[in-house]
Amino acid sequence: MRTGRRRHGLALALLGTVGLLFAGCGDLSRAELDRGVESLSALAAQGELVANGVARDATKSTYARVMAKTLGGEAEHEAEKLADAEPSPGVERERGAAVRIAGELADLFSELQTFPGDERRGAQVQRQMAEIKEEADAVVERLTGKAQ
Amino acid sequence: MKSVLKIALGIIAALGGFLDIGDIVFNTQAGALYRYDLLWAVVLGTIGIGVYAEMTGRVAAVTGRPVFDVIRMRLGFGFGLVGLVASTFVNVLTVAAELGGLAIVLQLLFDAEFSLFVVLAAIGLVIVVALLPFGGIERLFGYCGLMMLVFLATAIHQGPDWGEVAQGFVPSLSGSTLYLYFVVGVFAAALMPYEVHFYSSGAVEEGWEESNLRENRLNAIVGYGLGGILACALVVVSGYLFHPLGVDPADLGTAALPAQGAFGETGLLLALGGILFCVGGAAIDSSFAASYNLAQFLGWEWGRYRGPEKAPRFTVSWLLFLFLAMLIVLTGINPVEITEYSVVLAVVALPLTYFPILMIAGDRSFMGEHANGRVSTMLGWFYFAVIVMLATAAVPLLLMTNGGGG
Numbered sequence: 001m002r003t004g005r006r007r008h009g010l011a012l013a014l015l016g017t018v019g020l021l022f023a024g025c026g027d028l029s030r031a032e033l034d035r036g037v038e039s040l041s042a043l044a045a046q047g048e049l050v051a052n053g054v055a056r057d058a059t060k061s062t063y064a065r066v067m068a069k070t071l072g073g074e075a076e077h078e079a080e081k082l083a084d085a086e087p088s089p090g091v092e093r094e095r096g097a098a099v100r101i102a103g104e105l106a107d108l109f110s111e112l113q114t115f116p117g118d119e120r121r122g123a124q125v126q127r128q129m130a131e132i133k134e135e136a137d138a139v140v141e142r143l144t145g146k147a148q
Numbered sequence: 149m150k151s152v153l154k155i156a157l158g159i160i161a162a163l164g165g166f167l168d169i170g171d172i173v174f175n176t177q178a179g180a181l182y183r184y185d186l187l188w189a190v191v192l193g194t195i196g197i198g199v200y201a202e203m204t205g206r207v208a209a210v211t212g213r214p215v216f217d218v219i220r221m222r223l224g225f226g227f228g229l230v231g232l233v234a235s236t237f238v239n240v241l242t243v244a245a246e247l248g249g250l251a252i253v254l255q256l257l258f259d260a261e262f263s264l265f266v267v268l269a270a271i272g273l274v275i276v277v278a279l280l281p282f283g284g285i286e287r288l289f290g291y292c293g294l295m296m297l298v299f300l301a302t303a304i305h306q307g308p309d310w311g312e313v314a315q316g317f318v319p320s321l322s323g324s325t326l327y328l329y330f331v332v333g334v335f336a337a338a339l340m341p342y343e344v345h346f347y348s349s350g351a352v353e354e355g356w357e358e359s360n361l362r363e364n365r366l367n368a369i370v371g372y373g374l375g376g377i378l379a380c381a382l383v384v385v386s387g388y389l390f391h392p393l394g395v396d397p398a399d400l401g402t403a404a405l406p407a408q409g410a411f412g413e414t415g416l417l418l419a420l421g422g423i424l425f426c427v428g429g430a431a432i433d434s435s436f437a438a439s440y441n442l443a444q445f446l447g448w449e450w451g452r453y454r455g456p457e458k459a460p461r462f463t464v465s466w467l468l469f470l471f472l473a474m475l476i477v478l479t480g481i482n483p484v485e486i487t488e489y490s491v492v493l494a495v496v497a498l499p500l501t502y503f504p505i506l507m508i509a510g511d512r513s514f515m516g517e518h519a520n521g522r523v524s525t526m527l528g529w530f531y532f533a534v535i536v537m538l539a540t541a542a543v544p545l546l547l548m549t550n551g552g553g554g
Contacts, residue, residue, distance in 0.1 A: 039396065045395045046402060048393075049389075049393075049405050053405075053408050057413075058408060058416075060413055062259035063257070063408075063416060063420070066255055066401065067256070067402075070399055
């Protein structure tokens with residue numbers, strides 16, 4: 001009887017642990033999504049500064065390339081994280097927008113990485129980065145209700 | 149003129165020691181997050197390291213004893229051993245962070261595999277130490293580190309609202325745990341224990357005597373003062389450029405962006421060059437500090453001036469610490485993360501380093517007429533109280549803020 005109760009207790013503890021584990025990997029909350037999109041906005045701002053250096057021919061191409069590679073990797077990682085997570089009810093649209101923004105950011109960094117000495121492309125990427133930042137800020141605003 | 153030339157030790161301690169990857173990371177992030185609000189913490193840390201460096205230099209000049217000799221003498225073998233283990237752990241983490249920082253800058257300059265640059269950076273440091281005398285190492289990293297002045301020029305060029313900047317020097321403690329975490333980080337980055345370990349052992353390496361006390365004071369004021377000004381410049385340029393854009397400077401390369409914005413490619417190269425030499429100098433300082441401590445605690449022959457033949461165990465331990473640090477970086481852990489952990493964990497080890505210094509420097513039976521005066525005693529105890537307070541808060545803040553991630 002004692003053994004049976006212990007087994008029952010163990011099973012409950014196991015179930016609880018599994019439950020907790022799933023709870024930890026569960027829905028993407030509004031606050032988590034907000035943090036993710038804020039990171040994307042920060043990445044776009046950095047991208048704008050790096051691209052500005054390329055556009056003005058005021059940087060070293062190795063620097064622009066390595067920075068673009070690093071920041072692009074971060075954008076890709078953020079995109080994967082957001083795409084893998086299940087959005088909690090009410091933030092599905094914002095999650096979709098965030099995944100799209102992260103993907104576009106990664107593409108722009110990839111372009112900067114490929115052409116770190118092309119001033120025309122640099123100017124174009126800088127403009128697009130600014131637009132993406134605005135979009136990311138708009139998503140944050142929708143999520144938090146605060147103007148960025 | 150002679151005095152001016154002799155402040156080299158102070159300059160390398162300030163630039164290659166004070167202004168290391170920890171300062172660059174924490175000050176740039178502090179500016180990006182809180183604009184100029186944490187400038188007071190930079191000043192507090194700068195005065196603190198100046199006060200304690202002056203004490204360790206004075207003790208070394210008067211008694212010929214470096215910090216770890218003093219620690220073992222004052223705390224005994226048991227507590228001394230705890231101090232040795234704690235400081236060695238933090239020092240090796242710091243060497244790893246600095247080595248990783250060196251590799252990042254080399255990668256930004258020459259674009260090849262990161263791991264290749266980690267190995268090349270370690271080999272480069274070994275070659276520099278093998279070829280140059282102690283004074284030569286100081287001059288190479290100290291004077292080339294002056295390229296960091298580009299951040300001061302950038303701050304002036306940006307033309308921030310100086311009234312707002314001035315307000316940042318007024319201490320304020322907001323309720324946010326992240327803000328408090330950065331107060332600890334900025335303060336601790338200035339007072340990393342390896343800085344005084346290296347400074348006092350360097351004084352012994354250079355054969356300081358009582359006649360060098362004026363030079364010691366000058367080093368502490370000019371050297372660390374200059375380091376403090378540059379650290380403030382990092383906060384200001386980051387606060388001006390990154391704060392309004394919401395940039396999170398999580399990568400070392402981002403720290404160079406303000407200089408590029410102000411002075412184009414020249415500014416960028418000066419910033420990267422300055423970071424390279426500061427971080428390189430700090431890699432040597434911290435790796436030397438780890439070997440100095442071990443050798444002094446165990447009573448081995450030590451010192452760069454003795455050479456590998458006369459101090460073989462010291463030399464081998466230095467190479468081992470460097471190798472260990474290289475392995476840590478090669479595991480792929482982000483050097484910036486290693487930096488953040490090494491700085492915050494260093495806070496916990498700070499009382500074990502600074503308390504014995506304070507006791508010895510104030511002991512008239514040991515230091516005679518050169519014991520701490522009223523001002524040094526007051527400042528020493530004030531800073532020790534701050535250190536103990538921060539040491540208590542450091543780890544909880546690290547956990548509560550998820551390592552500064554918010």
